[in-house]
Amino acid sequence: xxxxxxxxxxxxxxxxxxxxxxxxxxxxxxxxxxxxxxxxxxxxxxxxxxxxxxxxxxxxxxxxxxxxxxxxxxxxxxxxxxxxxxxxxxxxxxxxxxxxxxxxxxxxxxxxxxxxxxxxxxxxxxxxxxxxxxxxxxxxxxxxxxxxxxxxxxxxxxxxxxxxxxxxxxxxxxxxxxxxxxxxxxxxxxxxxxxxxxxxxxxxxxxxxxxxxxxxxxxxxxxxxxxxxxxxxxxxxxxxxxxxxxxxxxxxxxxxxxxxxxxxxxxxxxxxxxxxxxxxxxxxxxxxxxxxxxxxxxxxxxxxxxxxxxxxxxxxxxxxxxx
Amino acid sequence: xxxxxxxxxxxxxxxxxxxxxxxxxxxxxxxxxxxxxxxxxxxxxxxxxxxxxxxxxxxxxxxxxxxxxxxxxxxxxxxxxxxxxxxxxxxxxxxxxxxxxxxxxxxxxxxxxxxxxxxxxxxxxxxxxxxxxxxxxxxxxxxxxxxxxxxxxxxxxxxxxxxxxxxxxxxxxxxxxxxxxxxxxxxxxxxxxxxxxxxxxxxxxxxxxxxxxxxxxxxxxxxxxxxxxxxxxxxxxxxxxxxxxxxxxxxxxxxxxxxxxxxxxxxxxxxxxxxxxxxxxxxxxxxxxxxxxxxxxx
Numbered sequence: 001x002x003x004x005x006x007x008x009x010x011x012x013x014x015x016x017x018x019x020x021x022x023x024x025x026x027x028x029x030x031x032x033x034x035x036x037x038x039x040x041x042x043x044x045x046x047x048x049x050x051x052x053x054x055x056x057x058x059x060x061x062x063x064x065x066x067x068x069x070x071x072x073x074x075x076x077x078x079x080x081x082x083x084x085x086x087x088x089x090x091x092x093x094x095x096x097x098x099x100x101x102x103x104x105x106x107x108x109x110x111x112x113x114x115x116x117x118x119x120x121x122x123x124x125x126x127x128x129x130x131x132x133x134x135x136x137x138x139x140x141x142x143x144x145x146x147x148x149x150x151x152x153x154x155x156x157x158x159x160x161x162x163x164x165x166x167x168x169x170x171x172x173x174x175x176x177x178x179x180x181x182x183x184x185x186x187x188x189x190x191x192x193x194x195x196x197x198x199x200x201x202x203x204x205x206x207x208x209x210x211x212x213x214x215x216x217x218x219x220x221x222x223x224x225x226x227x228x229x230x231x232x233x234x235x236x237x238x239x240x241x242x243x244x245x246x247x248x249x250x251x252x253x254x255x256x257x258x259x260x261x262x263x264x265x266x267x268x269x270x271x272x273x274x275x276x277x278x279x280x281x282x283x284x285x286x287x288x289x290x291x292x293x294x295x296x297x298x299x300x301x302x303x304x305x306x307x308x309x310x311x312x313x314x315x316x317x318x319x320x321x322x323x
Numbered sequence: 324x325x326x327x328x329x330x331x332x333x334x335x336x337x338x339x340x341x342x343x344x345x346x347x348x349x350x351x352x353x354x355x356x357x358x359x360x361x362x363x364x365x366x367x368x369x370x371x372x373x374x375x376x377x378x379x380x381x382x383x384x385x386x387x388x389x390x391x392x393x394x395x396x397x398x399x400x401x402x403x404x405x406x407x408x409x410x411x412x413x414x415x416x417x418x419x420x421x422x423x424x425x426x427x428x429x430x431x432x433x434x435x436x437x438x439x440x441x442x443x444x445x446x447x448x449x450x451x452x453x454x455x456x457x458x459x460x461x462x463x464x465x466x467x468x469x470x471x472x473x474x475x476x477x478x479x480x481x482x483x484x485x486x487x488x489x490x491x492x493x494x495x496x497x498x499x500x501x502x503x504x505x506x507x508x509x510x511x512x513x514x515x516x517x518x519x520x521x522x523x524x525x526x527x528x529x530x531x532x533x534x535x536x537x538x539x540x541x542x543x544x545x546x547x548x549x550x551x552x553x554x555x556x557x558x559x560x561x562x563x564x565x566x567x568x569x570x571x572x573x574x575x576x577x578x579x580x581x582x583x584x585x586x587x588x589x590x591x592x593x594x595x596x597x598x599x600x601x602x603x604x605x606x607x608x609x610x611x612x613x614x615x616x617x618x619x620x621x
Contacts, residue, residue: 018459022463027475141597141601148574152574153589264466268559302462302463
């Protein structure tokens with residue numbers, strides 16, 4: 001197992017370096033340079049002195065290899081430089097918002113798992129009955145429905161429902177309160193975006209649970225279990241689900257890595273001040289240093305999540321470990 | 324000996340029916356959901372094609388005397404905050420969505436096809452390095468990659484197409500490559516090489532036509548994704564820009580503002596996105612089952 005983990009870590013390094021190279025050249029691909037575009041892009045007159053100072057601040061007057069080294073070093077030491085828009089430290093800006101986005105991501109994952117596994121299981125057991133069709137339509141709709149639209153519908157529904165019941169429309173709070181300060185206020189704000197992202201996420205996992213379970217149910221050992229007269233419930237829970245969970249774990253993990261993308265739109269709908277919103281704002285404001293840091297952060301999170309899934313998979317399934 | 328009632332004329336009639344038409348009819352019977360998806364897709368294409376002929380209102384002109392009109396006889400889906408007819412904008416928005424969807428997915432998957440087959444054909448170290456590069460590109464989620472491209476090239480419809488195309492390339496290349504690896508081992512590739520054909524010819528004439536199934540599957544999968552991605556980017560203000568009618572753009576502007584006055588504004592465009600993507604996905608699933616039973620989802 002240790003050998004396997006070591007091998008995985010070694011495989012991860014070139015991917016991270018590659019991602020760093022892409023993100024690094026992203027900003028260098030801009031016609032002209034970042035400072036010129038930032039200051040004179042809209043046709044305004046820009047002070048050549050100001051451009052020079054900006055270039056010096058960013059270090060883009062240095063040779064490329066030094067710039068790349070600085071970039072990688074900065075990332076390793078969590079010193080990401082300053083925002084070109086607000087002038088604040090990027091590490092701080094990200095730190096402020098990380099908690100909120102992480103919490104929504106975890107809650108969305110929980111929502112998705114709680115919906116997907118039972119629904120997928122029922123759908124597989126009752127294959128080709130009306131239950132199966134309802135579940136399948138529910139999950140295909142989840143993939144087709146944009147999560148930001150679902151978010152808008154949730155807000156609309158909340159406003160209209162509370163207006164009808166209490167007479168005054170109620171909106172989830174805008175201000176973020178950490179869960180240990182006031183769990184009720186925290187949850188009443190974040191449950192909705194978690195639902196909006198979780199539904200789409202659950203759709204993928206439901207389909208996976210269904211097809212994995214259907215495959216396992218055709219295995220010989222399930223037939224053996226049935227032949228020896230085991231209760232159907234026991235066969236499903238002990239024999240089938242346990243083995244069907246492997247691909248489902250992968251899908252849930254992979255989707256967790258993709259959640260960052262989902263958060264970009266959902267945070268906008270619910271007006272949450274998280275990483276996704278910071279990302280959109282940085283693109284809107286041509287705040288290249290922030291965009292660069294966030295793209296790199298997402299890639300690293302994605303690669304690390306994949307690593308964890310691989311390890312988990314090997315731990316759950318000895319066949320992979322010893323192959 | 325009355326085994327069957329089929330007369331000679333009937334047999335002849337069946338023979339005369341073109342085989343592709345019969346194949347299509349069989350397919351519709353076997354995959355009703357996929358056929359329904361294809362029908363809805365064709366319906367959207369029709370709407371986009373004849374948008375000017377079937378609408379009476381202007382999709383972009385503001386009309387301040389008819390703001391926030393609820394759905395009714397004059398405006399089936401109501402009007403928005405600028406007095407524009409929502410149904411008209413949805414029909415014109417179909418044009419934007421399909422244009423972006425088709426261009427991005429066709430260009431993205433075709434480039435992926437060529438790259439994937441080339442990688443499998445040459446194999447060895449080239450293939451290894453190429454695959455690692457694809458791995459790196461795949462470590463950016465779709466929308467993050469698209470946003471990064473937009474941040475460099477700016478917004479607008481051409482840049483949105485570019486932003487959606489780029490992340491599709493590695494995803495298609497990877498899938499096509501795995502099929503092409505099997506094709507490469509088939510003797511006709513060796514035969515072509517023995518005949519002294521150049522690499523480009525072998526790749527394009529001998530290998531590419533044999534990996535059409537995964538290519539078409541990826542292509543249809545991408546269409547739905549591209550429409551969804553375009554809507555997301557436009558919604559964020561980073562895609563298609565006003566006044567061009569686009570579904571994502573029509574959802575902009577906050578649910579809370581219109582909850583009391585005009586809840587129909589966000590409902591219909593979202594329904595249009597969902598229906599279009601749903602239709603593309605149904606069609607894509609059916610196509611996948613037909614073309615490649617091994618990839619069957621259930």
